[in-house]
Amino acid sequence: MPDTLDPHVRFGSNSGQPVTRRDGLAKVTGTATFAADNTPDNMLYAVFVPAAIARGRVTGLDTEAAAAHPGVTHVLTPQNRPPLQGDPSDKPTMFSFRFEALQDDSVRYAGQPIALVVAETLEAANEGARLLNPKYERLTPRTDIDDAEPYAFEAAGFGLPANTVHGNPEAGHASAAQAIDVTYETAPQYHNAMETHAVVAKWEGDHLTLDMPSQAISMSCAGFAYYFGIPAENVTVRSPYLGGGFGSKAIPTGPYVLAILAARMTGRPVKMMLTRQQMFGPVGHRGQTRQRLRLGADDTGRLTVIDHEGIAATSTFDDFVEPAANASQGIYAAGALRSTHRAVKLDIGTPGPMRAPGEASGSAVLECALDELAEKLGLDPLELRLKNYAETEPGTGKPYSSKALRECYAQGAERFGWNSRPRAPGQMRDEDGLLVGWGMGTAFFPCPMFMAEANATLRADSTAVVETSAVDMGQGAWTALAQIAADSLGLPLDKVDFQAGRSGLPDGGVAGGSGHTATAGGALHAAGGDVIRQLGEIAAADPDSPLYGAGNAGFVARDGRLYVAGDESRSEAYTDILARSGGAEIAGNGSASRAPETAEQHAMNAHGAVFAEVKIDPDLCQMRVTRLVGAFAAGRIINPRLAESQLFGGMIWGISFALHEEARHDHKRGHIVNADLAGYHVPVNADVSGLDVITVHEEDPYVNALGIKGVGEIGITGTVGAIGNAIWHATGKRVRRFPIRIEDLLTS
Amino acid sequence: MSPSISLTINGEARAVALDDPRVTLLDLLRERLDLPGTKKGCDRGQCGACTVLVDGRRVNSCLTLAATLDGAEITTIEGLALGEELHPVQAAFIENDAFQCGYCTPGQIMSAVGLISEGSAGDDPERIREGMSGNICRCAAYHGITIAVQEATRNMIRTDKEDAA
Numbered sequence A: 001m002p003d004t005l006d007p008h009v010r011f012g013s014n015s016g017q018p019v020t021r022r023d024g025l026a027k028v029t030g031t032a033t034f035a036a037d038n039t040p041d042n043m044l045y046a047v048f049v050p051a052a053i054a055r056g057r058v059t060g061l062d063t064e065a066a067a068a069h070p071g072v073t074h075v076l077t078p079q080n081r082p083p084l085q086g087d088p089s090d091k092p093t094m095f096s097f098r099f100e101a102l103q104d105d106s107v108r109y110a111g112q113p114i115a116l117v118v119a120e121t122l123e124a125a126n127e128g129a130r131l132l133n134p135k136y137e138r139l140t141p142r143t144d145i146d147d148a149e150p151y152a153f154e155a156a157g158f159g160l161p162a163n164t165v166h167g168n169p170e171a172g173h174a175s176a177a178q179a180i181d182v183t184y185e186t187a188p189q190y191h192n193a194m195e196t197h198a199v200v201a202k203w204e205g206d207h208l209t210l211d212m213p214s215q216a217i218s219m220s221c222a223g224f225a226y227y228f229g230i231p232a233e234n235v236t237v238r239s240p241y242l243g244g245g246f247g248s249k250a251i252p253t254g255p256y257v258l259a260i261l262a263a264r265m266t267g268r269p270v271k272m273m274l275t276r277q278q279m280f281g282p283v284g285h286r287g288q289t290r291q292r293l294r295l296g297a298d299d300t301g302r303l304t305v306i307d308h309e310g311i312a313a314t315s316t317f318d319d320f321v322e323p324a325a326n327a328s329q330g331i332y333a334a335g336a337l338r339s340t341h342r343a344v345k346l347d348i349g350t351p352g353p354m355r356a357p358g359e360a361s362g363s364a365v366l367e368c369a370l371d372e373l374a375e376k377l378g379l380d381p382l383e384l385r386l387k388n389y390a391e392t393e394p395g396t397g398k399p400y401s402s403k404a405l406r407e408c409y410a411q412g413a414e415r416f417g418w419n420s421r422p423r424a425p426g427q428m429r430d431e432d433g434l435l436v437g438w439g440m441g442t443a444f445f446p447c448p449m450f451m452a453e454a455n456a457t458l459r460a461d462s463t464a465v466v467e468t469s470a471v472d473m474g475q476g477a478w479t480a481l482a483q484i485a486a487d488s489l490g491l492p493l494d495k496v497d498f499q500a501g502r503s504g505l506p507d508g509g510v511a512g513g514s515g516h517t518a519t520a521g522g523a524l525h526a527a528g529g530d531v532i533r534q535l536g537e538i539a540a541a542d543p544d545s546p547l548y549g550a551g552n553a554g555f556v557a558r559d560g561r562l563y564v565a566g567d568e569s570r571s572e573a574y575t576d577i578l579a580r581s582g583g584a585e586i587a588g589n590g591s592a593s594r595a596p597e598t599a600e601q602h603a604m605n606a607h608g609a610v611f612a613e614v615k616i617d618p619d620l621c622q623m624r625v626t627r628l629v630g631a632f633a634a635g636r637i638i639n640p641r642l643a644e645s646q647l648f649g650g651m652i653w654g655i656s657f658a659l660h661e662e663a664r665h666d667h668k669r670g671h672i673v674n675a676d677l678a679g680y681h682v683p684v685n686a687d688v689s690g691l692d693v694i695t696v697h698e699e700d701p702y703v704n705a706l707g708i709k710g711v712g713e714i715g716i717t718g719t720v721g722a723i724g725n726a727i728w729h730a731t732g733k734r735v736r737r738f739p740i741r742i743e744d745l746l747t748s
Numbered sequence B: 001m002s003p004s005i006s007l008t009i010n011g012e013a014r015a016v017a018l019d020d021p022r023v024t025l026l027d028l029l030r031e032r033l034d035l036p037g038t039k040k041g042c043d044r045g046q047c048g049a050c051t052v053l054v055d056g057r058r059v060n061s062c063l064t065l066a067a068t069l070d071g072a073e074i075t076t077i078e079g080l081a082l083g084e085e086l087h088p089v090q091a092a093f094i095e096n097d098a099f100q101c102g103y104c105t106p107g108q109i110m111s112a113v114g115l116i117s118e119g120s121a122g123d124d125p126e127r128i129r130e131g132m133s134g135n136i137c138r139c140a141a142y143h144g145i146t147i148a149v150q151e152a153t154r155n156m157i158r159t160d161k162e163d164a165a
């Protein structure tokens, strides 16, 4: 791994500029085509019927009534559903979950598809679905975290260790002068991207075309190919715009498979768009957790142990477990670290990755527990964190690839005015008599990379086309990646035709883990570099070029010209080089993934510090976040305007986690009682004010060729804890469950 | 036989045959009239993604039965720009990064246009936040939305003054 960037490009021409979104015009004029905006000729509508019970069997469906409704063309049930070629219980790719596609009459959770109605119009399909009027045999549902025994397992999340120990935790507990032992709970949360899951499926022979939002295009192709018994290259996925993803749109789900099946059966295109209510079940969620944290510290406040146990809810038929306790690894320099996970199997849809899976829930609890410890030690919460600042990765001793967390603490605290915070709670009131509290938390997110490939072709007129199946789900990939691609080719942004968002292009990898810009961007950077290398070879070998013979010095590409590195007086335009070489195009390709040696040698994380102010009505206990300052160090920022939006978005998800989001089950009947946007609260505009983001400069020569760490998820971490701690600071009350509710403060 | 209603949609008078009395304005626009710019986020009045202007007022088109709109004037996101020239709200949304995925955006923009013509918020950020709170943005682009609406309001007042002068 080089210590400096690949020198063929000078960053800053396009990268680093706050250009507005390239898809902005389409998005503000209504011409951005989301999946369900497609209505091909001769199309049918499909609507699935969700189970109203959480456990048992479907014993009756009035298929005659549904089929007799004008416009209804087909009613699919387990009795007549055509066969699938791949078993819905198999896991053909890394991002596969077991799902229901009418393989039998069992009900495993409320909201599971139990029938499908296909009709000429959406209205007819909806009415047909209503007329099916299911009858059930009910078994007692288990939807409360106490309804089943926790069990141990090997892998949390996607293949993360379920148990990690560094040092001797028992010795850490024994040697602690001060200790706390607290248990917190976090609620089940549902992604609820504004665009519900949607697909328009169309078969031509054994070729399948899917207009659908996908965070993982090539894996989606492979997954659907498996279930329908066709080669992956026969599946075309078009995903130019996603109306939000947040982790839920990476995975093939039962409703999609049913819609595709209906299209194959009818020989007509089929559109299915989930209702908002149907988003609460078959398309994943963030599992509920109960976390116990035991912290020990010596008299000076140095941590002797962080001992984090997580219990998380998962489904009865699959095994994704929120890896919450792993959030305690890697941040603070404790003498010993232990993270353990157990799971409980409930009659719920399988949880999955939701923005900062594990880190969000785990960090919320860790940061609150540290605040409790600071109180006990009589230390300022920031001081406690600085006393335990990790210079190398705790446990492993690995150096960090870069870590500007100290600067984040300093700049965030300065901007917020943290120094004037009274230590004791309940000390501050505003001019209206509202209780005021200040809290803080550390933000932390790893920097994973996936695999991606890209092509770049430089044309004779000094324009280029670059290709990778990257996806923009709102994070701004189309803009940031095009900036990287343009830099890699030494061209202005408007000379580059950026092709992405569909299959049939080089694999752009997965938009997830905050690693998409680094991974797909790395592939584009390499592809552009490949083109420039070839161009340099042509010029260096051409006696008519001013660059003749300069191959050993190397070249820098900028504004459509090659310059000799170190001697800018020698340069030539791409057009001239290419014209003499016969005007042919130059095609290059590149790929990116994490080099295993660098991963071995360094700990790689983005860091940040979040400071929150809340104001609370002393009588009504209504809580508002009135200020939120986040300072983040996340390596190179390709587009500050878009990165800031991502960080704001993450921090608002933190507000949501702390104060709003919670799916509530009726544990008697097993269904979610607030499965819509009136009952399931997310922040609205009036909930958000006083937001401030600082991006702290950080150069990282190891994390990847571009020095990018990613900003998509880190904003939630730190924020949840900061808000919980601010609520304690305002009221003196520790609420150990999220979201924090008014009644938690009313009952003392 | 399908009843027919007359609508003016984005300035164009149209006779619309209603194949089904259950059709909402939202599904009429999206599924039948090839105007899918207006988005569905909840289909029950809880998110604002489907906001359009009906006779100049912002409404949730998912809650409005098309059959009740005979004679109405509808403006959707597709009809807001004047040819190549963006509406000031659209331009301010791009400039202030007032969206991420863009799915709530047509509704946000139509709601902002409605709010500005209601004239009750002015450029006061707190009132704008309140007045825009019927439009959920899960990407949480609220910071930019508030600034964009503020900026567009000021620009429109300035232009109105200049026109009057």
Ligand code: FES
Pocket: B039, B040, B041, B042, B043, B044, B045, B046, B047, B048, B049, B050, B051, B060, B061, B062, B063
């Ligand atoms: S779709 Fe109409 S308010 Fe949500």
Ligand code: FES
Pocket: A194, A243, A244, A474, B098, B099, B100, B101, B102, B103, B104, B105, B136, B137, B138, B139, B140, B141
């Ligand atoms: S921009 Fe994605 S929901 Fe608002």
